[in-house]
Amino acid sequence: MFEKSTWIRLPRNVVVGHGVLDQTLDAVDELHLAGRPLVVSSPTPHAVAGERVVDQFEDAGYDPAEVVIDEASFDAVQRVIAHAEDVDAGFMLGVGGGKAIDITKMAADDLGLGFVSVPTAASHDGIVSGRGSVPEGDTRHSVAAEPPLAVVADTEVLAEAPWRLTTAGCADIISNYTAVRDWELAHRLKNVPYSEYAGALSQMTAEMLVDSASSIKKGLEESSWIVVKALVSSGVAMSIADSSRPASGAEHLFSHQLDRIAPDPGLHGHQVGVGAIMTEYLHSGPKGRWRDVRDALGAIGAPTTADELGIDDETVVEALTTAHEIRDRYTVLGDGMSEEAAIEAATVTGVV
Template structure:
């Protein structure tokens, strides 16, 4: 990270991290920057909401920072990404876990906004990922990352459907990149589960490739469809929900794959292989919340056409879907 900042000529950096990730890597990043002749200060993200974003923006202004370095998981990366975007300074992503594709995407999700889904931020100037650091994170984060990548099987199919039904722009290259990422993660599920460096690297490259796919498409379309709407609907219904974004997306992918007539059983089995939840019980979510989320998911992004259609699912259809796929 020091060499990277030196190459770009940065002299002042604001390092954004969480309290735990500061101990894991944030402190080291500050030392590396200072040893490289780059003055660095740090800002701690606690909630991952718009207040944190505004605080980081204020710190950027006070320091007159030339770059923001986000060191942490999804919450930290998203706050740093959105704050740097609004402050109009570059952003460098230093993930400490591989729980979702936000480490490389131009999108961000933070609490306290009027939208329960991702919004435009900026693409990282660089992504610096240490496989050893990411391997030391709880296995749950790796499984969540797999859920977010495997979800591209559905999101691309939704995108193609929108092109057919609504004549929406569909980019073959971006779609292929997202699908390839999902394919490689599924093929390497056992290596990822076992924490083998080759498997971790594959997951990281897949997450980064998904970010690139979004940049090419100019939106999150190739990487966010009905399965993400389901995930955001769950979070909207229960803001304090404990399961991770990628975990929710994985379960959503199983159900939406069924609607798309994809091989949902294979998707479910690959998620099980990496240790990701595949049922409401494993998510820690009541069955009735799953059903409710399915019935309102289409309203999360009404402008984005998916397999859920414009009217969504009835309660009966939602219950049948969740039961036939074994989610409830």
């Protein structure tokens, strides 16, 4: 008897466009959620958009509560859970970058509350995913979390955010190329479950973004539109896979390790982009497609070298040789790179 089953949890409303932040209330009303909204954000997103969202709910007689977090950590999740219980929240809105959205979806999952994602930056593909990514000591957890019931992505807000946040989002998408390669490798070598649909969607998303690279320009609101659609699509791939595998391979392990060891870590997307240049080299060799990855990143103005990331050469090599320890996820890094091989990969690709 055929006994397999699968649950794919996707948002019901994805609202993208100029000024749609002011439709957050409508997007929520349409979901028939009950009770008091809790708006979770971090400092800048709170000022940029969080207060406007709170005002909308206040004007509609909802009695909204709000909380501002400043880090992505399990402690922050616990603080938000405690606050939500104190104010007797009925549902939650995460307003911000990856940090605020991850914390909100994890707290909502714990409390069994509905969650609405309101990105203020097109900087990461966790906008739609049902995954949370949080460091703890020497490891980085990718945990199941509440996927959003709705996403409200205002391209006016996204376009006004610093441009580097948008290039970080592009790089997070471009890194899907190597993430899918790692996933396929793990499937072949370790029998890790693989979804053809999620793999194909993730790869197609990266290809479409690269094909649109010439339309992604600073000062053009249309760029935010292109990037946010790609971020949504990549998040959907993660939801189909019920794993971050379609969008997170060795290049993400490299970035998570940089977050631990670099004195001043860069943006998530920028780090995974530089990681992807080197892991593409590891997959396909000196004549392989690592130049295409580098050129695609360069075309949208994302960093392609350690210097541009603001880290020194030794840190790159240390992150490469220890990245496999971040979590139990088989990738092209295998059971770890030797220092010589890491120096070679970083040098040939021009990262150092």
